[in-house]
Amino acid sequence: MSITNGQVPDYTASDALNDALVNAGVTHVFLNSGTDYPPIIESWAKYEALGKKKPEVIISPQETVAISAAQGFAQATGQTQAVFIHVDVGTQNLGGALHNAYRCRVPVFILAGLSPYTIEGEIKGGRDSYIQFIQNAADQGGIVRGYTKLNTELKSGKNIQQMTYRALQVAGSEPRGPVYLMAARDVLEEDGIDVGADMKKWAPIAPMGLDNESVEVLTDALVNAKNPLIITSYLGRNTQSVGELVKLCDRLAVPVTEMVPPYMNFPTDHPMHLGSMAHPLLKEADLVLSIDCDLPWTPAMTKPREDCRVFCIDVDPIKEDIPVWYIPSERFMRADSYTALKQINTRLEQSGATPDPAVVSARREKLGKMKAEMEEQRKAQGKQQAEMTAGYVSACIREIANEDTIILNEALSGAGTVTSQIPRTKPGTLFGCGGSSLGWFGGAAIGVKLANPDKDVIATAGDGVYIFSCPTAVYWMARRYKTPFLTVIYNNQGWNAPKMITRGQHPDGYAARDNKYWASFEQPARLDLVAEAAGGAFARTVEKPEDLPAALREGMDAVHKGIPAVINVILPAV
Helix, strand or coil, rough: EEEEECEEEEHHHHHHHHHHHHCCCCCCEECCCCCCHHHHHHHHHHHHHHHHCCCCECCCHHHHHHHHHHHHHHHHHHHCCCEEEEHHHHHHHHHHHHHHHHHCCEEEEEEEECCCCCCCCCCCCCCCCHHHHHHCCCCCCCHHHCCEEEEEEEEECEEEEHHHHHHHHHCCCCCCCEEEEEHHHHHHEEEEECCCHHHHCCCCCCCCCCCCCHHHHHHHHHHHHEEEEEEECCCHHHHHHHHHHHHHHHHHCCCCCECCCCCCCCCCCCCCCCCCCHHHHHCCCEEEEECCCCCCCCCCCCCCCCCEEEEEEECCCCCCCCCCCCCCCEEEEEEEHHHHHHHHHHHHHCCCCCHHHHHHHHHHHHHHHHHHHHHHHHHHHHCCCCCCHHHHHHHHHHCCCCCCEEEEEECHHHHHHHHCCCCCCCCCEEECCCCCCCHHHHHHHHHHHHCCCCCCCCEEEEHHHHHHHCHHHHHHHHHHCCCEEEEEEECCCCCCHHHHHHHHHHCHHHHHHHHCCCCCCCCCHHHHHHHHHHHHHHHEEEHHHHHHHHHHHHHHHHHCCCCCCHHHCCCCCC
């Protein structure tokens, strides 16, 4: 017998799932469906007919774009969104995008279908198609188990809401990450129960601070250090942390460097911001605070001095899921960065502890000179040359961006020039993928734009990255769901990264001698026209440096009219 819920007749497990997501604040479902989705599709159609609330359904023609969009939305807002995919094959199509969400510590709720359990019409929802037999995988969850915080099956319509709330609670608890649930069609057709849960009772784990001893030891160490250094990667995922870090660095004149930042962690124009690589500063540092950073330095390339004191603060300070990882540190402290920085700043204020004024003054002067030199290098790098350069392209983008423009940086070998040439001074105005699977920017831009409809979004991408992004799906979605953004392709006509790495490993080898890297796209492609064909995008290929500023302005004008735009900038071939 059906269990009804108010005005919803024949209340099913799919209805209960929908209500749970709405109750938990999930506003969007990025959908790539299949034969396992009739119960959910019928539920959504019923809810629309009855005027009942459901998440906005965003059709995603490719699964990696779907999860990248959910990741981008969560990066911009901190809010978990849902991705609904099709059985084992849809799960496999998540591919490296799931790795990105996991490594970026981003909460995503993933629901995958399962082949129905019954095959002879015993109950509603059973198998009625050939394909459902060959999609009956022995261990579907195993496909993604290493990249999810919770990996389980929904086995009953009676507790589907409790399981959904638990999954969202796990996804949102530090270290945050994707959760993966599976449900067979026969389960989704069952009668459902609305438990009417209070979401305050399903909240993520509260932020954890430092213990008192760690606060004292770390604060005293910072005060007494002659050449302290702070290294971070993703501190800015909590925008409040940025202000606390600025407060600390202003007080003690501590420089900050960023290692492959997927967030805006520290104002680029601040005197204490000294670039994206810590290696040069490590040689003199007598104290390093690594905070929200997976790898503060590359051990094979450089290391701090033997007498350097190292401290690590992170929600996962020893990287439990990375088998080969070690950074010798005096203290590994599991804590939320915002809470920890507030504790440190409070102790500094209350204790009145201050370093030697002469030491701080000398350090501030020295760092100021280093900052000035960096600024001169940045200006030189961004000047127009006879041929197109990544620095010039980034400098031109800077001219069409304002302080609120959100930059998505996946320019790969040109990523460093993007961060140096396009300074970000406000938290939440820079994002990167946080992982190593290419093609994140396209879906992420859609998610970021959904979360920030009134802000300009500019994505930078290499040509290989652009191809990996599944542009036919990306720009179709951008036009369909009114999420226009500007894409600038740094098209060096090949894969520069493997060439650079090979040359570094074998500088006098055969590959370098004969220029054989198997990384060149010698047959050029009008990549921008793909976006035009798929989503009616403004498309332009630019080869001459003097033509770039006007093309970028035209592209941004198109975006302001609701049309996605792609500027394909041809750089010297790798």
